Amino acid sequence: MFRNNYDNDAITFSPQGRIFQVEYAQEAVKQGSVVVGIVSKTHVVLAALKRNAEELSSYQKKIIPIDSHYGIALAGLASDARVLSNFMKQQSLASRLNYDRAIPLAEITQRIGDRAQKNTQEYGKRPYGVGLLIAGVDARGPHLFEFQPSGVTQEMIASGIGARSQMARTYLERNLDQFEGSGREELVKHALRALKDSLSQDKELTVDNTSIGIAGVGEDFKLYEGAEISSWLETTFENKADDEETAAPETMEVDS
Amino acid sequence: MAGMFAGPQEMMGYSFNTAPTSASEPRQHSFYPYTDNGGSTLGISGADFTIMAGDTRSTSGYSINSRHVPKLFLIGGEGPKNKGARIVLSVVGFAADGDALKEKLDKEVKMYKYQHGKPMTVSACAQRLSHILYNKRFFPYYVHAILGGIDEEGKGALYSYDPVGSYEREQCRAAGAASSLIMPFLDNQVNFKNHHIPGSGEGHDLKPVVATPLPKETVIELVRDAFTSAVERHIEVGDGLQMMILTKDGVEEQLLPLKKD
Amino acid sequence: MNHFPQAWGRPRDDIYGHYNSSYLQTANPTQHTQSPVVTGTSVVAIKYKDGVVIAADNLASYGSLARFTDVKRLRKFNSSTVLGFGGDVSDMQYLDRLLNDLDVKENYSHADDEASQLSANNLHTYLSKVMYKRRTDFNPLWNHILVAGISSESEPFLASVDLLGTTFSSPSLATGYGAHLAQPIMRKLVPDEEAVKGISKEQAVDVVKECMKVLFYRDARSMDGYSIAVISKEGIEIKENEKLENQSWQFAERIRGYGTQVN
Numbered sequence: 001m002f003r004n005n006y007d008n009d010a011i012t013f014s015p016q017g018r019i020f021q022v023e024y025a026q027e028a029v030k031q032g033s034v035v036v037g038i039v040s041k042t043h044v045v046l047a048a049l050k051r052n053a054e055e056l057s058s059y060q061k062k063i064i065p066i067d068s069h070y071g072i073a074l075a076g077l078a079s080d081a082r083v084l085s086n087f088m089k090q091q092s093l094a095s096r097l098n099y100d101r102a103i104p105l106a107e108i109t110q111r112i113g114d115r116a117q118k119n120t121q122e123y124g125k126r127p128y129g130v131g132l133l134i135a136g137v138d139a140r141g142p143h144l145f146e147f148q149p150s151g152v153t154q155e156m157i158a159s160g161i162g163a164r165s166q167m168a169r170t171y172l173e174r175n176l177d178q179f180e181g182s183g184r185e186e187l188v189k190h191a192l193r194a195l196k197d198s199l200s201q202d203k204e205l206t207v208d209n210t211s212i213g214i215a216g217v218g219e220d221f222k223l224y225e226g227a228e229i230s231s232w233l234e235t236t237f238e239n240k241a242d243d244e245e246t247a248a249p250e251t252m253e254v255d256s
Numbered sequence: 257m258a259g260m261f262a263g264p265q266e267m268m269g270y271s272f273n274t275a276p277t278s279a280s281e282p283r284q285h286s287f288y289p290y291t292d293n294g295g296s297t298l299g300i301s302g303a304d305f306t307i308m309a310g311d312t313r314s315t316s317g318y319s320i321n322s323r324h325v326p327k328l329f330l331i332g333g334e335g336p337k338n339k340g341a342r343i344v345l346s347v348v349g350f351a352a353d354g355d356a357l358k359e360k361l362d363k364e365v366k367m368y369k370y371q372h373g374k375p376m377t378v379s380a381c382a383q384r385l386s387h388i389l390y391n392k393r394f395f396p397y398y399v400h401a402i403l404g405g406i407d408e409e410g411k412g413a414l415y416s417y418d419p420v421g422s423y424e425r426e427q428c429r430a431a432g433a434a435s436s437l438i439m440p441f442l443d444n445q446v447n448f449k450n451h452h453i454p455g456s457g458e459g460h461d462l463k464p465v466v467a468t469p470l471p472k473e474t475v476i477e478l479v480r481d482a483f484t485s486a487v488e489r490h491i492e493v494g495d496g497l498q499m500m501i502l503t504k505d506g507v508e509e510q511l512l513p514l515k516k517d
Numbered sequence: 518m519n520h521f522p523q524a525w526g527r528p529r530d531d532i533y534g535h536y537n538s539s540y541l542q543t544a545n546p547t548q549h550t551q552s553p554v555v556t557g558t559s560v561v562a563i564k565y566k567d568g569v570v571i572a573a574d575n576l577a578s579y580g581s582l583a584r585f586t587d588v589k590r591l592r593k594f595n596s597s598t599v600l601g602f603g604g605d606v607s608d609m610q611y612l613d614r615l616l617n618d619l620d621v622k623e624n625y626s627h628a629d630d631e632a633s634q635l636s637a638n639n640l641h642t643y644l645s646k647v648m649y650k651r652r653t654d655f656n657p658l659w660n661h662i663l664v665a666g667i668s669s670e671s672e673p674f675l676a677s678v679d680l681l682g683t684t685f686s687s688p689s690l691a692t693g694y695g696a697h698l699a700q701p702i703m704r705k706l707v708p709d710e711e712a713v714k715g716i717s718k719e720q721a722v723d724v725v726k727e728c729m730k731v732l733f734y735r736d737a738r739s740m741d742g743y744s745i746a747v748i749s750k751e752g753i754e755i756k757e758n759e760k761l762e763n764q765s766w767q768f769a770e771r772i773r774g775y776g777t778q779v780n
Contacts, residue, residue: 068335089370093363096336100642101669104633107626139633139669220335286551289652291681314685319696321677322687323709352649352682395653 010119010126021127022120025076025149028129032075034162034198035062036191037133038172039144040182044135046073046213047191049162049199063213063223067092069102070136071213071221075162076149077129084112084128104138109145109153117151131161136215160194168194184216185232192236205233290398291316293351294492296432297327298482299402300446301412303469305503306404308344309479310432311487311514312496314351323495323516325351329358330500330507331403332365332376341507342405343381344500348432349399349419357397361385378405382415382423390421400431404502412469412502427467434486434493441485445478446470472501480512487515553605553659555579557590558738559695560601561728562663563703564673564688564713565721568749569665571599571675572725574733575757576740577606583740589757591744595620598637598666599746599753600644603692604680605659612658615647616640637666637674637748641684649682657681661692666748673713673749688713691728694736699728718747730761734768 006012007020014020035048048062060078064085065071072088074081088108095103112132119125132147133156146159158179160168171194179190191212196205207230215221224232294315299308310327313320327348333341345361347354364384368376376384382403389397396419407413416429428446430438443449451465470478479499487494494517499510528536555577562571577585590609592600594616602609623635635643641664651658661679668674676686688710689703706724707713725745733739741764746755 089367093366097359097363098643098646099635099639100336101635101639102336104626110626140630141632287549287655287657289655289657289681291683293683316683316696319700321683322685322690324687325685350681350683352645352652352684355645355684356649356682 009123011121011123019120022150025127025129026131029076029131029149029161030163030165032077032130032162033060033062034160034165034168034195035073035075035133036158036160036165036168036172036194036198037073037135037144037146037156038158038179038182038187038191038194039135039142039156040179040187042142043182043184043187043214043216043219044137044142044144045184045187045191046071046133046135046211047188047195048073048211048213049195049205050209050211052209059209063211065213065221065223067096067102067136068220069138070105070108070134070215071223073133073135073211073213075131075165080128080130081132084115084130084132087115088112102138104140105134105136105143105145106138106155109134109147112147113151113153115151116147116149120151133159133161135213136221137217137219141217142215158190158194160198162198164198164200166198168198171197184214184219185235188212188214188232189236192232196237205237207233290350290353292349292398292433293321293325294433295327295348296430296434296438296483296486296490296493297346297348297400297402298428298430298438298442298479299346299404299414299416300428300442300470300475300479301404301414301426302472302475304406304410304412305472305475305501306344306406306412306414307472307475307479307499307501308346308402308404309483309497309499310346310348311483311493312498312511313492313494315492318491320495326498327354328498328500328509329362331358331362331381332369338362342375342502343378344404344502344507345385346402346404346431347399350397353397354399354401357385357388357399357401360388364388378403378407378413378415381405382413382425385415385417386421386423388421389417389419393420396420400435402429402431404500406502406504410504430482434490437486437489438482441482442478446475472503476501483514549656550605550608550659553608555584555606556738557588557603557606557609558736559691559693559699559732560590560603560661560663561691561695561699561703561725561732562601562665562675562689563707563716563721563725564675565716565718566714567673567718568667568747569599569673569675570718570721570725570745570747571601571663571665572729572743572745573601573603574729574740574743576738576742578738581737583738586740586742589744591746591755591757592616593746593753593755594640594666595623595634596631596752597634597748598640598664599748599755600640601663601665601692603661603663608658608660612644612647612660612662619643636669637664638668638676640664640666641674641676641678645678645682645684648678648680652681663690663692665746667750671750694739695728695732698731698735702728702731718749722747726762730764733761733764734766 006014010021033049033051037046050059050062052059063073066088092103116128119127127149134145144156146156147153158172212224295311297310312324314322314325328346330338330341331343331345333339365376401417403415405413415423417423428442448465448467452462456463483497494514497512497514501508560573573590577588590602657680659680663677665675677690678684688707691699733741741761743759744757
């Protein structure tokens with residue numbers, strides 16, 4: 001049977017120029033539940049679907065506020081995310097302490113990118129099995145960054161990572177033009193709709209399984225959960241029935 | 257050197273010593289790493305509140321550095337403005353050490369909240385501050401610290417420290433340049449020292465008045481009186497009075513003028 | 518065999534001769550600055566409604582010797598901040614290199630825009646940490662520095678940090694002799710932050726020039742050639758080869774008790 005000889009460590013290239021362990025780490029991200037982020041001129045929103053292992057357990061944390069001006073959403077290994085978020089918290093406090101400055105988002109993103117890259121070049125390490133969306137506001141305005149286990153970081157207008165996130169990205173691509181001019185509430189609606197598109201048929205967004213994080217110009221990053229998000233869920237999906245009625249025939253037509 | 261360890265039975269020498277033969281020359285240091293930036297602080301705790309206060313003058317010798325350098329700091333709140341903080345630290349003495357101490361404590365209380373998901377209690381914070389000071393006992397933070405907050409039972413809490421971390425929970429404490437002027441006043445007015453019940457006896461039979469927690473308004477008046485009096489008699493105290501009133505609802509900050517002479 | 522474990526396996530003097538251990542001590546004990554050598558005197562600065570004015574003369578003294586007469590003690594840092602250095606000139610030059618490295622690093626990471634540049638308060642905080650760290654290591658940078666510029670809130674910013682890491686901020690500031698001679702003159706104009714809002718650039722420049730003159734009259738380690746900078750949102754105007762004007766030495770006639778004039 002075929003056996004891959006080039007995935008015994010995270011630093012050896014295959015003859016095809018691939019590092020398999022990094023690619024496997026990216027698979028771990030795809031196993032995590034979906035998170036979505038969108039940025040406009042004034043705000044940036046994160047939305048995440050929380051999972052519970054069983055009915056009796058609590059939901060896994062998906063959005064972590066780091067400093068007052070930004071937070072992260074994670075998809076993949078939560079324990080790896082905790083290591084990264086502790087590092088980010090320390091770096092952010094150090095920036096406030098040593099420079100009296102909120103750390104620029106590009107800078108903190110680059111720092112975790114550099115850290116992740118080290119794991120793909122030093123022997124005996126393994127890549128982080130987590131993808132992050134870093135969202136917040138700094139001196140240059142609102143930003144959304146995406147981080148991958150390979151150490152690749154990119155600034156995004158909108159992004160979705162995690163299980164079935166392709167559906168969310170499709171929604172985001174279709175509505176790309178609207179994001180820049182969107183206000184706070186519109187942005188939340190887009191994020192929730194994108195999130196919903198990634199759900200499997202039998203699932204619904206509820207106050208229990210959804211988290212929202214918002215930051216804006218003059219508005220600190222805040223995590224919203226539970227009852228705080230019920231009105232957003234209601235207003236976003238209130239005419240769900242109508243949507244489905246009108247949408248259903250269209251999809252039928254396309255299919256046929 | 258040779259022959260230094262020659263025992264009685266053998267005549268064999270070595271080219272090294274077992275221990276230094278004399279203490280090394282004392283190093284001359286003309287650099288002294290401390291200074292006194294003057295000023296005074298004070299804290300009084302009540303039944304359901306704590307009041308912290310300090311003047312805002314900063315001095316170097318006979319010069320005034322600035323008329324507005326706060327000595328009271330919110331600890332462990334949200335973001336750079338410490339929103340929602342419920343603990344106040346006051347430091348008086350060497351201001352640079354005071355700032356370093358404040359920042360260290362603030363960082364640790366913030367990390368505690370981040371890691372545990374709940375704010376630190378005042379008693380825990382008080383013990384942590386003691387350890388921070390004690391850890392630097394051989395090169396101390398040259399400050400007298402007072403920590404104020406509301407305890408888990410809703411009562412006013414006040415802790416005072418020496419520069420190497422000895423600490424104690426008290427009803428009231430004055431620290432800094434004018435502490436020797438303010439503290440006896442507080443003993444008399446807060447703890448009712450030398451107050452006796454009239455006609456309760458002669459000499460040693462006189463019954464002392466038992467101290468009871470004072471209402472907030474009375475304490476605010478006491479603080480203002482303490483500082484206006486200290487300003488008259490101490491040159492390092494003056495310019496402004498910064499007051500923080502801690503209750504279950506949070507921290508209210510007041511800034512009052514003091515004489516600038 | 519003997520009872521000195523240190524001796525085991527070592528050459529014996531009675532067989533190999535005395536062991537010359539002098540080469541083992543290669544370095545002297547580390548030395549730290551215990552006093553400044555070549556020094557600059559006062560720096561004065563005052564806030565006005567749109568910015569800050571800062572000045573320092575161009576003299577570097579070696580004790581009482583006026584050693585270098587064209588040393589620029591004001592240093593521009595990006596487009597929002599000017600630093601004024603009093604105290605040791607070599608430590609000033611070290612800090613200058615340190616800040617240059619910081620500036621290069623900052624421009625490298627986000628070159629394109631002004632918004633995320635380090636502003637005056639960022640720089641002051643950074644400097645205060647450097648100074649406090651060095652005093653804690655008993656290896657001080659022998660300077661008293663004024664940081665003048667525009668803060669991240671786009672307000673005029675003026676603060677000081679000294680060799681002990683002590684920091685404070687005030688509508689007007691002066692180091693060294695200036696704290697005694699110039700501060701009273703400037704405080705008359707700006708007693709508090711409220712008064713700053715009523716001060717024009719011209720008023721601020723005039724009072725700073727007046728202070729430089731008074732310092733030249735009375736501070737023996739000062740000079741009449743000086744640098745002056747005005748920092749506002751529009752940018753930095755810095756003039757490094759100014760000369761004191763309208764001096765009057767008439768007051769000198771009335772000074773008694775020095776030299777030949779005894780009473």
